Amino acid sequence: MIGDQAIVTRFAPTPSGYLHLGHAHAALFAWRAARQAGGRCLLRIEDIDGPRCTPAFTAAILDDLAWLGLDWDGPVLQQSTRMDAYSAALDRLSALDLLYPCFCTRTEIRAEIARAVRAPHGPEGPLYPGICRNLSADAHETFITEGRPYALRLHMARAADLAGPLTWTDRAKGEVAIEPEKHGDVVLARKETATSYHLAVTLDDAHQGVTLVTRGEDLFPMTGVHRLLQALLGLPVPVWHHHSLLTDAEGARLAKRSDALSLRALRQAGKSPAQVRALAGFAD
Numbered sequence: 001m002i003g004d005q006a007i008v009t010r011f012a013p014t015p016s017g018y019l020h021l022g023h024a025h026a027a028l029f030a031w032r033a034a035r036q037a038g039g040r041c042l043l044r045i046e047d048i049d050g051p052r053c054t055p056a057f058t059a060a061i062l063d064d065l066a067w068l069g070l071d072w073d074g075p076v077l078q079q080s081t082r083m084d085a086y087s088a089a090l091d092r093l094s095a096l097d098l099l100y101p102c103f104c105t106r107t108e109i110r111a112e113i114a115r116a117v118r119a120p121h122g123p124e125g126p127l128y129p130g131i132c133r134n135l136s137a138d139a140h141e142t143f144i145t146e147g148r149p150y151a152l153r154l155h156m157a158r159a160a161d162l163a164g165p166l167t168w169t170d171r172a173k174g175e176v177a178i179e180p181e182k183h184g185d186v187v188l189a190r191k192e193t194a195t196s197y198h199l200a201v202t203l204d205d206a207h208q209g210v211t212l213v214t215r216g217e218d219l220f221p222m223t224g225v226h227r228l229l230q231a232l233l234g235l236p237v238p239v240w241h242h243h244s245l246l247t248d249a250e251g252a253r254l255a256k257r258s259d260a261l262s263l264r265a266l267r268q269a270g271k272s273p274a275q276v277r278a279l280a281g282f283a284d
């Protein structure tokens with residue numbers, strides 16, 4: 001159980017577009033959870049995806065959040081400044097013999113899945129069919145020397161063996177057991193980016209001392225990977241609270257492309273911060 005004073009939450013947007021009402025809901029959820037407990041709320045900009053994330057979107061996010069009336073405890077962390085930490089964690093996992101390079105293209109993976117008699121699916125779609133899992137060290141050397149681009153995948157079976165059974169706690173749903181086989185050999189470093197969402201989010205929640213991870217329920221199925229990485233890397237284990245997602249009048253989830261519901265558009269249409277907070281589900 002965490003003492004209320006110790007509650008540290010965070011809002012962690014990806015600056016690949018403008019914030020919309022769904023983001024405002026997530027931001028207010030994290031902010032209120034901290035403020036009501038007398039705890040702290042942090043802001044983290046998840047800008048590891050180079051071409052999609054721009055400084056202009058980061059600036060717009062900071063501006064929209066300030067307009068909405070939210071303030072943050074401590075400096076804003078930008079993930080793009082944390083590449084050394086991600087790389088050190090990859091080295092640790094590699095020293096445990098839990099990573100392997102994957103040279104597959106998306107097309108090769110799709111073709112292999114189409115050929116397979118059984119193609120298990122996980123929360124992120126069909127699981128990686130393991131093409132590169134058993135490549136010899138010699139083949140790795142050769143491909144890397146040839147300059148073939150590669151991703152780094154977690155050898156999930158070995159990782160699960162090493163970590164043993166694990167559970168995590170969701171403040172709304174209770175205790176959840178992780179099911180490593182449902183995730184398959186997830187990518188921890190991409191060909192074009194030397195990290196991944198799973199690795200960066202796990203390391204940064206620990207680095208920032210986050211004790212209560214609040215986020216949308218769409219990410220609930222991914223949390224098992226984060227819990228496993230915490231165990232493998234000896235990181236502290238927070239509590240999670242996955243909240244439901246705002247939907248539009250037709251019941252569809254608000255996505256970044258719902259431009260009409262971007263905070264920019266609502267501001268331009270003359271809405272006040274209090275009106276937008278109410279639309280995001282947090283009436284004053």
Ligand code: GLU
Pocket residue numbers: 012013014046201214215216219
């Ligand atoms: N950056 C992620 C997003 O914008 C959120 C990550 C998280 O809260 O764990 O969807």
